[in-house]
Amino acid sequence: MSSKFERILTGPALAINNFLDKTPKIYNVYFVACISTIAGMMFGFDISSMSAFIGTDSYMNYFDSPGADMQGFITSSMPLGSFFGAILSSFVSEPFGRRISLLACAFFWMVGAAVQSSSQNRAQLIIGRIISGVGVGFGSSVATIYGAELAPRKVRGFIGGMFQFAVTLGIMIMFYISYGLGQINGQASFRIAWGIQIVPGLLLFFGVMLIPESPRWLAKQGQWEKAEFIVSKVQAKGDREAPEVLIEISEIKDQILIEESAKSTSYATLFTKKYIKRTFTACFAQIWQQLTGMNVMMYYIVYLFMMAGKTGNTNLVASSIQYVLNTVCTIPALFVVDRIGRRPLLMGGAIFMMIFQFGLAGILGAHAVPWPDSPNPTVTIKIPEDNKSASHGAIACAYLFVVGFASTWGVTTWVWVAEAWGDNRIAQRGNSLATAANWIMNFAIAMYTPSGFKSISWKTYIIYGVFCLCMLIHVYVGFPETRGKRLEEIGQMWDENVPAWRSASWQPTVPLASDAELARKMSVEHKENGLIEQDTHSKEGDLMGQDTQSEEKV
Known part of the structure; x- marks a missing residue:
């Protein structure tokens, strides 16, 4: 099936690649990363464009006040599409190139945004979000591996982390756009916001023409x-x-x-004896990122602040501070990830987030009271308005949790998974599978959370606190350090079953040439090849001269 699919696309793909090769190029790695990670900004746009409106009267009235289950499905339809997009991406990226996959990302995103902005009912909104999700799935799978393949090793962590920064920037930008448009009465507020989502799609579509292939x-x-x-x-x-x-x-x-x-690779290759351990670990890295509970804070932050006693514009302003913190705290992580390493950030972040998930659950459990006349059926508890200290404490826990995630797991997960395979032969398919695991868990969380709030309210946060403890243990025993290591070294660590807690100081048993030695060797080979070519051309010239003289004599 895949070979037939590839044959159908081969002609158009070659034409597109030829066209892209002829356009002017900018080779600055930071510029290239800014273009490719627009795919992350799209995801951020989607989070804000939904979270900013689910509590508004215009949205509730137009879509007939969706209940907890229906709102969960509306929200989770985007990550559901992203799951399928991530799986499909390798069938385009591997035979036809990274740039064509990014073009597919832009195309699906823009079509989905157009469908959403013209939604006449819930079904059309869900279909539009699924189509946009397919685009985000393409981009999230390809952009990170493209950055890892293009970036110099010394800044690989920074470049890989730019994807998460783009997500946070998209969340913040779109939230303020949605906040401003929310002042418009009626359906124009959310329609314009969803239509504006086409803009990053256009930026990516035309930006791809300026960047080189991997x-x-x-x-x-x-x-x-x-x-x-x-x-x-x-x-x-x-x-x-x-x-x-x-x-x-x-x-x-x-x-x-x-x-x-080696034999031709497929998804089945990832589950062979050689690769099963790294496949399992990389997929769980993406699953754990979702089980931190971060997207509960992002998609349904309006619900949390309703529980804390904030309503109307006060709720939205309090929510916006969280989005600013998410963006600002991602920036230092881009620089720290290549200095401290991946494991310390992941373990420290798990501890930090666990503390504030339990803290938030404790405050809500101790001080919130039932809210029988809640304007939203999903929110069933509320901290009384006269208990300001408890309300502020709950909001502070939410803010500090976001700080912990943004500065650790937000950036580091994408970097670590892109590096962890240790073998470029399986990297694209492996990254697609791990990204798909992220999206299917994203879908499950977005689907479950409204029902969870309705059924167990504050106890929802205890579940995510326990997950943070589990991921701390898993990182310590199962995630090797990849900072500053070559692909061959990472592959050797997996093959030799090096304990994760010893991986930072591990040295390869089969010594690899140092950078200086390798450079000298390659330089010599380059020069020898050049001399051989010159000598060959010289001999060919002599022979041609002899042939010419012989012809003249004849």
């Missing part, structure tokens, strides 16, 4: 000249003899040789 993908297609040119432009301003360029090309060649000597 050099690792080009090398896999046998286009070594293009691959070497792009690596040199990204890492050394066009100097093909620079040590970092020679090292990168050498590593790509090693990976391609491994791939050519």
Whole structure:
């Protein structure tokens, strides 16, 4: 089926790639990351454009006051589409390139946004969100692996973390847009907001024309000249003899040789004895990111602040502070992830979030009272208005939880999963599967949360606190440190079953050449190849001269 699918797309894909190759390019890795991670900004736009309106009269009246189950399905329809998009992405990204997958991301997102903004009923809204979700699934799966393939090793964590920063920036921008449009009475408020979502799709669509293809993908297609040119432009301003360029090309060649000597890969390859452990761990990294409870805070923050006694504009303003914190606290994580490492951030973040999930549950459990005349059937408890200290304490726990997530798991999960495979042969399919695990869990949480609030109210936060404890244990025993390591080294750690808690100080048993040694070796090979080519051309010239003289004599 996949080969038939590929044959159908081959002609158009080649035409698109040829067109993209002819457009002007910008090779600055930070600019490239800014374009590719617009896919993350789309996800952020979706979160805010839904959370800002689910408590408004205009939304409730137009869509006939959806109950807890229906609102859960409306919200979760986007991550449901993202699940399928993440799975499908490898069938486009691997044969046709990363840029075409990003174009598919932009296309589905814009179509979905148009369908949402023109929604006449719940069914059309759900369909539009599913279509947009397919686009986000493509982007979230491809953007992170594309950044890891293109970025120099020293800033790989920073570039990988930019995806999460784009998510937080999208949440904040769209929330304030929605807040302003929410002052409009009637359905125009949410229709304009959902229509504005087309803008990041357009930015990504045209931005893809300015960025290069992944050099690792080009090398896999046998286009070594293009691959070497792009690596040199990204890492050394066009100097093909620079040590970092020679090292990168050498590593790509090693990976391609491994791939050519192995059987063709499929999703089944991820579950073979060699890869099953890293597949399980990477998928759980994405699952744990959802089970922190962060998207409960993002999708349904309006419900939380209703429980804390905040309503109307006061609720929205309090919610907006959380979105600002989410964005601001992501920035230091981009710099710290390459200095401290992945494991300390993941474990520290799990402890921090666990404390504030339990704190929030404790405050609501001790001070909230039943709310029989609640304007929203999902929210059944409320802290009395005269208990300001409890209300402020609950809000503070929510804010501090977001600080903990944004500065640790938000960034680090995407970085670690993109690096963890240790083998470029399975990286794209593995990343697609792990991202799909993230989205299906996102769907489950978005679907369950309104019913959870309605049924067990504040006890919902205890569940996520327990999950934070579980992920702390799993990271300690099962997540190896990947900071600053080459793909070959990460692969060796998995193959040798190095204990995760010893991985930071582990040295490969099969020594790998140092960067300096590798650069010297590659430089010599480069020069020898150049001399051989010159000698070959010289001999060919001599032979041609001899042939010409013989012809003249004749």
